[in-house]
Amino acid sequence: MKRDAHIHTPFCPNGTTIPCEDYIKKAIKLGYEDITFTEHAPLPSNFVDFCPKEGNTMSPGRLLVYMDEMQRLKEKYKELIYIRIGFEVDYLEDYERETTSFLNLIGPHIDDAMLTVRFLKCGQSYTCVDHSFDQLTSLVRKKDTLQSVYNLYYKTITKSIQSNLGNYKPKRISNPLLFPTDELQVNLLFKQQLIDILKLIAKHNYELDVNYATLSKLYCNESHPTVSYISYAKSLGIPIIHGSDAHHLDDLHPYEEGLFPFDR
Ligand SMILES: [Zn+2]
Numbered sequence: 001m002k003r004d005a006h007i008h009t010p011f012c013p014n015g016t017t018i019p020c021e022d023y024i025k026k027a028i029k030l031g032y033e034d035i036t037f038t039e040h041a042p043l044p045s046n047f048v049d050f051c052p053k054e055g056n057t058m059s060p061g062r063l064l065v066y067m068d069e070m071q072r073l074k075e076k077y078k079e080l081i082y083i084r085i086g087f088e089v090d091y092l093e094d095y096e097r098e099t100t101s102f103l104n105l106i107g108p109h110i111d112d113a114m115l116t117v118r119f120l121k122c123g124q125s126y127t128c129v130d131h132s133f134d135q136l137t138s139l140v141r142k143k144d145t146l147q148s149v150y151n152l153y154y155k156t157i158t159k160s161i162q163s164n165l166g167n168y169k170p171k172r173i174s175n176p177l178l179f180p181t182d183e184l185q186v187n188l189l190f191k192q193q194l195i196d197i198l199k200l201i202a203k204h205n206y207e208l209d210v211n212y213a214t215l216s217k218l219y220c221n222e223s224h225p226t227v228s229y230i231s232y233a234k235s236l237g238i239p240i241i242h243g244s245d246a247h248h249l250d251d252l253h254p255y256e257e258g259l260f261p262f263d264r
Contacts, residue, residue, distance in 0.1 A: 003034040006243020011039045011058045011066045016248045036084035036112040044098035086112035091160035093121045100166040107168025114172035117156045154193040161200045172207040202236035211245035
């Protein structure tokens with residue numbers, strides 16, 4: 001079954017303005033049989049997003065419109081492709097209660113979800129390190145070194161895997177190689193952290209999101225996640241779930257077929 005389990009939509013300001021139907025038509029043309037729209041879920045109302053201009057998530061006011069549109073598309077294209085209604089849910093350290101409430105509310109009405117770490121807590125504030133090189137560099141200034149930012153990132157991912165977010169906690173953990181880096185650097189400095197994270201994912205019987213956004217983003221032209229870590233994850237019995245992490249129509253691309261032919 002050819003599946004893309006990680007596609008964004010116009011419902012999030014950091015995504016595209018291209019209608020969801022264009023993604024569906026392209027997915028059908030590329031031979032996908034199963035796709036998930038995983039828009040960034042709204043953040044808790046009491047969470048202060050320190051980089052709101054970046055448009056990190058769907059606004060709460062659009063939640064019902066998103067759900068209605070997903071239901072409509074799922075029904076309309078059901079003979080051609082299986083569309084899963086989903087969310088990419090941010091793990092926010094110290095907002096576990098609010099996140100659990102959201103998941104309990106939305107969980108019974110969706111088909112798929114994954115848990116992502118994009119916000120890192122430093123002192124009393126949070127920095128979103130996804131898609132903003134400026135935010136990342138400001139955090140490096142606060143933490144002194146890039147290595148301490150990585151350590152904070154891996155520590156937060158570990159917490160996200162161990163956190164109790166209720167019965168509807170997503171079973172899929174987002175690719176733990178968000179930052180721009182290269183394989184050599186990862187192997188030298190962070191190999192053990194990544195191995196520990198993969199072991200923890202296996203222990204909790206979670207799945208691993210393997211996405212290809214890195215192949216189409218500035219500063220991220222390495223083939224992340226690297227084949228060696230994916231092979232290791234598979235050796236631990238972790239289900240690998242492929243996704244493009246498409247934020248634009250061009251991103252919807254079967255990169256995995258070139259990188260992981262052994263999966264097909
Ligand atoms: Zn995503």
